[in-house]
Amino acid sequence: MSNQGRTRTIEEINQKIRSGDVQVLTAEEMKKLVESSGVEVAFKEVDVVTTGTFGAMCSSGAIINIGHSDPPIKIDQAWINGVEVCHPGAAVDLFIGATNMCKKQPYEYGGGHVIHDLVAGKEVEFRAMANGTDCYPRTSIKTTFTKDDINQFQLLNFRNCYQRYNCAVNSSDEIIYTYMNKLLPHLRNATFSGAGELNPLMNDPDYETIGIGTRIFLGGGPGYIIGEGTQHSPQNLDGTLMVKGDAKKMSPEFLRGASFTKYGTSLYVGLGIPIPILNEGLAKKTAIRDRDIFTNIVDYSVPRRDRPKFGKVSYEELKSGLITIKGKKVRVSSLSSIKMAKKVSQTLKSWIAEGLFTLTSPVERLPTTATFKPMRQTEEIPFVVSVMHPAVTCTEDEEIRAIAERIVTKSVNHIVVIDEVGKLLGIVTSWDITRAMAEGKTALSDIESHNVITAKPDEPLEIASKRMAQHNISALPVIDIEKKVLGIVTSEDVSRLLGR
Amino acid sequence: MKRILIRFNEKQVSEPIATEVLIEHKVPAAILSAHINSKGGEIIAEIPDESLDKIVEAFRKRGVLVTVPKLIDVDSEKCFSCGACVALCPVEAISIDNDYTVQFDKEKCVGSTCSICVDACPVRAIKSIKPNGGNHALNSKVKKI
Ligand code: SF4
Ligand code: SF4
Numbered sequence: 001m002s003n004q005g006r007t008r009t010i011e012e013i014n015q016k017i018r019s020g021d022v023q024v025l026t027a028e029e030m031k032k033l034v035e036s037s038g039v040e041v042a043f044k045e046v047d048v049v050t051t052g053t054f055g056a057m058c059s060s061g062a063i064i065n066i067g068h069s070d071p072p073i074k075i076d077q078a079w080i081n082g083v084e085v086c087h088p089g090a091a092v093d094l095f096i097g098a099t100n101m102c103k104k105q106p107y108e109y110g111g112g113h114v115i116h117d118l119v120a121g122k123e124v125e126f127r128a129m130a131n132g133t134d135c136y137p138r139t140s141i142k143t144t145f146t147k148d149d150i151n152q153f154q155l156l157n158f159r160n161c162y163q164r165y166n167c168a169v170n171s172s173d174e175i176i177y178t179y180m181n182k183l184l185p186h187l188r189n190a191t192f193s194g195a196g197e198l199n200p201l202m203n204d205p206d207y208e209t210i211g212i213g214t215r216i217f218l219g220g221g222p223g224y225i226i227g228e229g230t231q232h233s234p235q236n237l238d239g240t241l242m243v244k245g246d247a248k249k250m251s252p253e254f255l256r257g258a259s260f261t262k263y264g265t266s267l268y269v270g271l272g273i274p275i276p277i278l279n280e281g282l283a284k285k286t287a288i289r290d291r292d293i294f295t296n297i298v299d300y301s302v303p304r305r306d307r308p309k310f311g312k313v314s315y316e317e318l319k320s321g322l323i324t325i326k327g328k329k330v331r332v333s334s335l336s337s338i339k340m341a342k343k344v345s346q347t348l349k350s351w352i353a354e355g356l357f358t359l360t361s362p363v364e365r366l367p368t369t370a371t372f373k374p375m376r377q378t379e380e381i382p383f384v385v386s387v388m389h390p391a392v393t394c395t396e397d398e399e400i401r402a403i404a405e406r407i408v409t410k411s412v413n414h415i416v417v418i419d420e421v422g423k424l425l426g427i428v429t430s431w432d433i434t435r436a437m438a439e440g441k442t443a444l445s446d447i448e449s450h451n452v453i454t455a456k457p458d459e460p461l462e463i464a465s466k467r468m469a470q471h472n473i474s475a476l477p478v479i480d481i482e483k484k485v486l487g488i489v490t491s492e493d494v495s496r497l498l499g500r
Numbered sequence: 501m502k503r504i505l506i507r508f509n510e511k512q513v514s515e516p517i518a519t520e521v522l523i524e525h526k527v528p529a530a531i532l533s534a535h536i537n538s539k540g541g542e543i544i545a546e547i548p549d550e551s552l553d554k555i556v557e558a559f560r561k562r563g564v565l566v567t568v569p570k571l572i573d574v575d576s577e578k579c580f581s582c583g584a585c586v587a588l589c590p591v592e593a594i595s596i597d598n599d600y601t602v603q604f605d606k607e608k609c610v611g612s613t614c615s616i617c618v619d620a621c622p623v624r625a626i627k628s629i630k631p632n633g634g635n636h637a638l639n640s641k642v643k644k645i
Contacts, residue, residue: 331586
């Protein structure tokens, strides 16, 4: 029994949805079916596969039209619950960006929370200022409203549904707070995002059925794909979507305002796409497993566009909670909710099964090739490597007197203590030496400090400079990943270049 | 195992009370955290269930405050099982079950002396509770204006 050449159309599927005969499985169920019964059977039996993802999607927002006041106002600046909203168009059209933060509660409350509160039916406080014109004389206004009081409330997200995302770690000595959340030093934890095999784009990676006009599950209501998302990079399996939907029909369960400590606010978005199984090829594609989906382990402690990588890892390993990096076991957990991603795919399945949701054919396909270009920069910014110079060094068995002489002849303030292969052991300053001589000490080990704050060669100088200020020190040995000393950067180097 | 919070005042910190009690009763206790300075301190220890009563009794006899604390409060309405907190926990008190629901083992959590997970929760569902009744102290300071 072969299905060769057999296909199914979206219209046929919609007929079945209307008559209640449609066979719909979640992506999770489909994978099991293909594994147990094979692609041919799965194609024969299944009409639609529902996918889902539920992650923090920063490029999300909402367009609102709040109606005209009397006398009318042409808004210049406006705030909802203290969060600045932008005014990109006519008098009372506003855009709530998920990452805009409330100045009074930065990092805790932002645009994502405003959207969540409105969707939940809460009343919000609105304040606006204007210049005043002949036709719009009013210069300020204060009021409150709920979603029922305003006109349009459309979720409009210009980058959602990343096909996959990095796994983040931190190799530095300090905790860092990033958009990949809290990363403990020395690779003590790892985070990842994305639903892996449940992700919509992973189940139709060639964009056969997903395109402009595709009706989707968005935030608990129906929505539409309106184009490729910003930074869409399909060949690298980093596809993204631009989507919109009526936020008045959405649910606060599937749109959550989020706070990332010391990073900012965002919006968690539940997004699911039905994949019509039009041919056997699609049945096969929707059988993709977490073990087949790989992503990079990226070191977020290096604040550069191209961060160092520690190799690749599969979503199967990521979901297991434990990965291995350079022979070390590292605990990993997700930022996006896999539980909620499943719930998205299950809810969409029930909508289709109950005849509440029919499928659409895309009116235009999304680009399957696109490059994501870096920014064109007209100014060079200095990095540590561009100002560091050779460090004056000593070894641990040297006498303080010898080191003192070196400080004088080389006229430096810092001596870096290294071992026989050039790895960093400690640091001594001219001040340590002076005091030691005054106190009659002779052994370096008495005065050397081992807790050395360092810099990496490819760090922006600005960051290294901040670190010196933060620790109230005037030099940082520059080391590589193996702790080999490459040089030293001092506060004089910084002020010479950055003029401070 | 039961977790207890032992609080010492300024006078008691200079005496080796904890060691005395544990040695006297030959109880294998695990010290989960200890924060002590000259003004007083707190120790969170795990005591085998069967020895709990006599240990608590022994400490109380010496005038030391012992409580069985609830150290963390997770708002299950808010938590949507993202998982962000899971890998951060140093004592593996947070886990993900087969259904991808995040679960807290409140008996394992060491509470406010750790609090690593608290600021990592994107919906602020986790609160660590100050075992020393911090709320009480706060109330007495707050005056109605
Ligand atoms: S407070 Fe610390 S011990 Fe308790 S659950 Fe959070 S991370 Fe784990
Ligand atoms: S970080 Fe917060 S929302 Fe996420 S699983 Fe932990 S408690 Fe729940």
